[in-house]
Amino acid sequence: MKLSNRSKVVEQGEMTLAERMYLPAIVGGMATTLKHFFSKPVTIRYPEQTRYLGPIYRGHHILKKDEQGAERCTACGLCAVACPAEAISMVAEERKKGEEKLYREEKYAKVYEINMLRCIFCGLCEEACPKEAIFLRHDQMVPVFSSRDEVIYGKDKLVEKMDQRYLREGWK
Amino acid sequence: MDLFDSVFLAKASFIGIVFAITLGIAAYSTYFERKIAAFMQDRIGPDRAGPFGILQPLADAVKMFMKEDFIPANSNKWLFIMGPCLSMLTALMTSAVVPFGDTITIGDVTFDLQGIDVNIGILWVFGIVSLGVYGILIGGWASNNKYSLLGAIRAASQNISYELAMGLSIIAILMMTGSLSTKAIVEAQQNGHWNILYQPMGFIIFLICAFAECNRTPFDLPECETELIGGYHTEYSSMKLGFYLFAEYINMFISGAVMATLYFGGYDYPGIDFVTAQLGATAATLIGAGALIGKSLAFVFIFMWVRWTLPRFRYDQLMGLGWSGLIPLAMFNVVVTGLGILLDQQILIGIGGVVVFIAGIVVYDQLFVKKKIA
Numbered sequence: 001m002k003l004s005n006r007s008k009v010v011e012q013g014e015m016t017l018a019e020r021m022y023l024p025a026i027v028g029g030m031a032t033t034l035k036h037f038f039s040k041p042v043t044i045r046y047p048e049q050t051r052y053l054g055p056i057y058r059g060h061h062i063l064k065k066d067e068q069g070a071e072r073c074t075a076c077g078l079c080a081v082a083c084p085a086e087a088i089s090m091v092a093e094e095r096k097k098g099e100e101k102l103y104r105e106e107k108y109a110k111v112y113e114i115n116m117l118r119c120i121f122c123g124l125c126e127e128a129c130p131k132e133a134i135f136l137r138h139d140q141m142v143p144v145f146s147s148r149d150e151v152i153y154g155k156d157k158l159v160e161k162m163d164q165r166y167l168r169e170g171w172k
Numbered sequence: 173m174d175l176f177d178s179v180f181l182a183k184a185s186f187i188g189i190v191f192a193i194t195l196g197i198a199a200y201s202t203y204f205e206r207k208i209a210a211f212m213q214d215r216i217g218p219d220r221a222g223p224f225g226i227l228q229p230l231a232d233a234v235k236m237f238m239k240e241d242f243i244p245a246n247s248n249k250w251l252f253i254m255g256p257c258l259s260m261l262t263a264l265m266t267s268a269v270v271p272f273g274d275t276i277t278i279g280d281v282t283f284d285l286q287g288i289d290v291n292i293g294i295l296w297v298f299g300i301v302s303l304g305v306y307g308i309l310i311g312g313w314a315s316n317n318k319y320s321l322l323g324a325i326r327a328a329s330q331n332i333s334y335e336l337a338m339g340l341s342i343i344a345i346l347m348m349t350g351s352l353s354t355k356a357i358v359e360a361q362q363n364g365h366w367n368i369l370y371q372p373m374g375f376i377i378f379l380i381c382a383f384a385e386c387n388r389t390p391f392d393l394p395e396c397e398t399e400l401i402g403g404y405h406t407e408y409s410s411m412k413l414g415f416y417l418f419a420e421y422i423n424m425f426i427s428g429a430v431m432a433t434l435y436f437g438g439y440d441y442p443g444i445d446f447v448t449a450q451l452g453a454t455a456a457t458l459i460g461a462g463a464l465i466g467k468s469l470a471f472v473f474i475f476m477w478v479r480w481t482l483p484r485f486r487y488d489q490l491m492g493l494g495w496s497g498l499i500p501l502a503m504f505n506v507v508v509t510g511l512g513i514l515l516d517q518q519i520l521i522g523i524g525g526v527v528v529f530i531a532g533i534v535v536y537d538q539l540f541v542k543k544k545i546a
Contacts, residue, residue, distance in 0.1 A: 017537045026482065033212045033481045043216045 055169045058121045058136040062166050063159045072133035075109035082128035087118035116142050117151045137166050182283045198421040199229040205476050212480045241410035248314040255311025256415035262304040263422040269293040270429045271355045273439045273461040276454045293354035305331045312404035323403030327394035333494040338381035340502035341374045344509040358438030366437040370518045373505045375435045377498050382427045389479040428471030439464045
């Protein structure tokens with residue numbers, strides 16, 4: 001019984017003389033390899049050359065500042081709650097008088113740490129953040145580390161530098 | 173005594189130069205093998221050691237020497253060491269009869285650009301190539317490993333089978349030249365009368381046999397890693413393995429030089445008279461030697477090109493092609509060549525022979541091969 005009429009019985013007949021002589025097929029194959037010999041290599045020499053990974057690649061974390069240079073993070077802890085790998089931890093602190101330039105909200109994160117060995121770069125922290133403070137940047141990866149001491153990234157490595165701000169394509 | 177000194181000096185320096193060129197080309201063949209493989213697969217290939225990776229052979233040599241030189245406990249130690257040495261020795265000895273050019277005179281020393289000009293030149297090549305099997309056979313047997321032994325046996329039977337067809341394809345050339353001396357064969361081809369024009373079929377047979385003799389793909393059954401791990405060099409490591417691999421590349425270069433000598437006019441190149449008139453005989457001879465090396469390098473490229481195109485034969489296909497394909501074809505070629513010499517129409521008869529052969533195959537196919545009606 002046939003389920004559909006699309007199935008085809010393939011009948012492989014006897015090989016023709018040209019096929020049994022191999023030579024036409026060999027010449028064809030050699031033409032193919034010669035064509036590839038002169039075509040451009042597709043290799044990307046990785047450490048020196050990097051490839052554009054797209055506008056939504058999830059790479060290195062960044063704690064954004066606003067236009068005035070004040071940190072946006074208010075240490076609500078939603079990112080830490082959302083994190084499936086429990087990589088994020090933070091210590092909150094109340095903003096003192098005179099620190100309005102540094103911190104946007106009345107509460108801020110005194111310590112903000114991400115354990116890069118735990119992080120799975122899922123981007124859920126970015127989705128959970130109500131203040132648009134944490135992002136995974138698309139243009140930079142977390143570098144390779146050789147020691148466990150380097151693994152926990154604090155605010156020194158995460159907070160955005162005002163002279164090299166991170167802008168996504170949609171924000172410009 | 174003076175004569176002896178000058179002859180000895182000339183020969184010694186020439187042999188030294190040929191050794192250096194052969195070993196240098198063999199070393200860089202490993203690099204170009206990888207580069208060509210890479211280009212044919214749209215990759216870049218080795219490019220880390222030096223600009224474009226040209227120091228790669230050096231790095232490979234250092235790696236080979238640094239590795240542990242392992243000799244299996246149950247192997248026959250002396251034969252195990254002798255295997256790669258014999259391979260290398262025979263590979264290097266073949267180049268002795270290849271004429272790289274005419275004589276050149278510098279000062280009062282006359283350099284004959286040929287190691288030994290013996291009247292059995294091409295037989296010397298055959299003899300040494302046959303001895304080359306011993307290196308593989310002894311190495312494979314002394315390893316005391318069934319895969320090595322299988323690889324060695326395959327190499328031996330394959331080389332014996334293809335030497336027959338190779339010898340028969342040479343007979344046609346010997347009929348035309350009337351001499352076994354490589355120098356005489358080359359001199360008969362001067363001024364563009366290359367044997368490829370007279371012997372297209374013989375050349376195809378010789379080329380296929382040369383692939384088989386060098387154990388190159390598609391005939392690399394002695395070392396096919398899918399079936400026999402490493403074949404005859406499974407147990408080898410360090411520079412002993414390096415010698416086996418190196419001997420293969422030397423064989424490739426030398427067989428390219430032999431093919432250029434037999435079929436592509438040796439050191440002949442277009443415009444040789446013009447260069448002799450303009451720059452003198454010495455320069456013309458040296459350019460001729462360069463032309464021969466260029467031709468052999470072109471053959472080395474073809475060897476690599478085929479390697480990275482074709483898959484390996486099955487062993488029964490290999491034997492079938494050798495015994496029931498190439499040997500009858502070579503005999504037919506001998507008959508056609510004899511007819512050409514008899515009627516003094518060698519090019520015409522040579523092409524006619526190819527046409528008759530193809531027509532015969534088509535007719536045979538139509539008449540006798542039963543076709544399944546689809």
